[in-house]
Amino acid sequence: MLGKLLKYEFKAQGAMYLGIYLIALLFSVIAVASDKINQALNGNPVFSVMRVLSLAAAVIALIAIFIITVVMCIIRYRNNLLKDEGYLMHTLPVSAASLHFSKLLAGIIWFIGDIAVLMISVGILTEDFRFTWIKSFKVILEQSGLKIDSGMAFVFVLYIVLSVISSLSMFYACLNLGSLSYSSKGIMAFVWYIILYMVGQVVSVIGLVILCIVQYGSNFAVLFQTQTDMAPTGFVMGTFVTSVIIAVILTAAYNFASLYILDKKLNLE
Amino acid sequence: MDFLVDCRSLKKSYGRRPVLHDFSLQLERGRIIGLLGPNGSGKTTFIKILAGILSKNSGEIKISGRQIGIESKKIVSYLPERTYFSPSMKVKDTIKFFEDFYKDFKRERAEQMLSGLDISLNSKIKELSKGTREKVQLVLVMSREAELYLLDEPMGGVDPAARDYILKTILTNYNENASVIISTHLISDVEKVLDDVVFIKEGNVVLHQSVDEIRRENGMSVDALFREVFAC
Numbered sequence: 001m002l003g004k005l006l007k008y009e010f011k012a013q014g015a016m017y018l019g020i021y022l023i024a025l026l027f028s029v030i031a032v033a034s035d036k037i038n039q040a041l042n043g044n045p046v047f048s049v050m051r052v053l054s055l056a057a058a059v060i061a062l063i064a065i066f067i068i069t070v071v072m073c074i075i076r077y078r079n080n081l082l083k084d085e086g087y088l089m090h091t092l093p094v095s096a097a098s099l100h101f102s103k104l105l106a107g108i109i110w111f112i113g114d115i116a117v118l119m120i121s122v123g124i125l126t127e128d129f130r131f132t133w134i135k136s137f138k139v140i141l142e143q144s145g146l147k148i149d150s151g152m153a154f155v156f157v158l159y160i161v162l163s164v165i166s167s168l169s170m171f172y173a174c175l176n177l178g179s180l181s182y183s184s185k186g187i188m189a190f191v192w193y194i195i196l197y198m199v200g201q202v203v204s205v206i207g208l209v210i211l212c213i214v215q216y217g218s219n220f221a222v223l224f225q226t227q228t229d230m231a232p233t234g235f236v237m238g239t240f241v242t243s244v245i246i247a248v249i250l251t252a253a254y255n256f257a258s259l260y261i262l263d264k265k266l267n268l269e
Numbered sequence: 270m271d272f273l274v275d276c277r278s279l280k281k282s283y284g285r286r287p288v289l290h291d292f293s294l295q296l297e298r299g300r301i302i303g304l305l306g307p308n309g310s311g312k313t314t315f316i317k318i319l320a321g322i323l324s325k326n327s328g329e330i331k332i333s334g335r336q337i338g339i340e341s342k343k344i345v346s347y348l349p350e351r352t353y354f355s356p357s358m359k360v361k362d363t364i365k366f367f368e369d370f371y372k373d374f375k376r377e378r379a380e381q382m383l384s385g386l387d388i389s390l391n392s393k394i395k396e397l398s399k400g401t402r403e404k405v406q407l408v409l410v411m412s413r414e415a416e417l418y419l420l421d422e423p424m425g426g427v428d429p430a431a432r433d434y435i436l437k438t439i440l441t442n443y444n445e446n447a448s449v450i451i452s453t454h455l456i457s458d459v460e461k462v463l464d465d466v467v468f469i470k471e472g473n474v475v476l477h478q479s480v481d482e483i484r485r486e487n488g489m490s491v492d493a494l495f496r497e498v499f500a501c
Contacts, residue, residue: 004369012355080355088353090322092370093342182284266320269282 001094005102010259013076017110020065021117026126027058055125062121064115064164073107082179086268096262100172100255107168148235155240162247169254170196176261182269196254204246211235211242271334273298273417273448274319279328281314281472287471288314292328298416298444301462303480303491304452305498306469312378312452313350316419326402333416343372346407346415351424352402356395358406360388369408378411382438400427407435411442416447424458432458456492466491468498 034051121128178189274296281289317323332341367374424432468476
């Protein structure tokens with residue numbers, strides 16, 4: 001049933017995402033084309049302006065894609081599971097977990113799509129599909145004392161992926177917690193967002209403090225030294241690992257809350 | 270006795286406002302039951318709990334021996350009092366949706382009824398009038414071979430001619446092993462098709478009797494009895 005639910009997720013939103021992806025890619029192509037024509041014409045004012053405008057539009061579109069994805073994920077979850085459409089979805093012979101995770105999986109897949117479009121757009125704009133700028137970025141980081149190996153790269157990517165999942169899970173948990181209210185569900189969802197955000201920040205700070213104590217004891221001053229025998233690599237790696245662990249714990253808590261409410265406390269008034 | 274719906278000591282409140290108090294009701298198979306009561310009496314709340322979209326506070330409720338959940342949803346066909354399809358869907362998409370999720374859905378039956386109502390399969394839900402959207406939903410709900418049909422105000426937004434069509438649809442589509450629960454204020458319209466009535470007042474069942482018994486014992490119609498019981 002999860003597969004069928006996912007099919008309807010993509011059917012409902014696919015055209016919209018395809019549209020915004022094509023717009024973002026089109027602006028990138030126009031920016032590069034304008035630049036090429038401008039160079040060929042030795043500085044044509046029309047194409048020069050067009051290059052700047054299309055480049056700005058491409059950058060705005062790429063940022064907008066991520067904002068739209070977050071907003072659409074929230075709206076889709078609320079409308080499809082907690083508003084009128086929920087009267088149909090919750091009477092389907094499927095589990096609350098399938099309903100919830102179909103939304104979460106769809107959101108993750110749209111974010112992967114966003115990142116793919118971002119990479120393709122950057123590839124078009126830089127005319128470099130081998131992404132050599134990533135290597136340059138690595139060199140800059142290594143000059144600051146960091147040693148970036150495949151382990152750290154893996155943990156970094158894992159952290160990014162988990163951050164997306166954790167954020168979506170938190171938004172969905174807020175909507176579900178807000179739905180328990182009998183009067184102002186929207187306002188209560190926002191209140192729950194503030195509460196969960198603060199709890200997340202406190203847990204992260206506690207996690208990082210524990211990491212500092214474990215790694216450096218009471219000698220925190222070493223963190224602010226750039227050239228030292230205790231290079232920051234270990235600390236950065238430790239930060240990522242700690243952040244991954246915290247993200248896993250928080251994501252599990254958010255999803256547990258959502259599933260409990262959808263399964264045991266559903267309140268479609 | 271093996272009841273289709275067996276509900277005992279059900280309690281539900283919205284915050285501090287109690288809606289169902291110690292609500293108990295047993296319903297048999299093969300009956301068309303009118304769930305009648307004034308606004309706020311708890312009719313819709315009871316139907317929503319049966320449909321599985323509202324959680325109870327306490328009590329026991331079973332449909333065909335199954336707890337409310339995936340298994341009960343396989344045999345319950347629910348028509349809420351609001352439009353639940355995405356406005357961007359076409360009528361044919363809604364048919365496909367039901368076909369995908371309900372094994373007991375009969376496509377031919379749905380298409381036949383929609384054709385009888387002159388509703389195009391290519392129409393978008395958002396382009397249909399409120400009454401037509403309600404008809405589409407009723408057609409889909411009644412095109413399932415469910416054991417329990419829950420119809421919450423099925424005639425609320427349609428004209429009198431359409432009401433007759435809806436009643437005809439209900440009568441011709443439910444099978445003898447199934448029961449239909451109809452919650453409505455339009456008692457005189459539905460009275461002719463009802464086998465039993467349940468009067469609900471302030472979250473309690475105050476009467477559960479067959480229509481024939483009501484007429485025989487009270488010498489009045491269900492509509493007249495309702496007006497007497499719930500007189501302001």
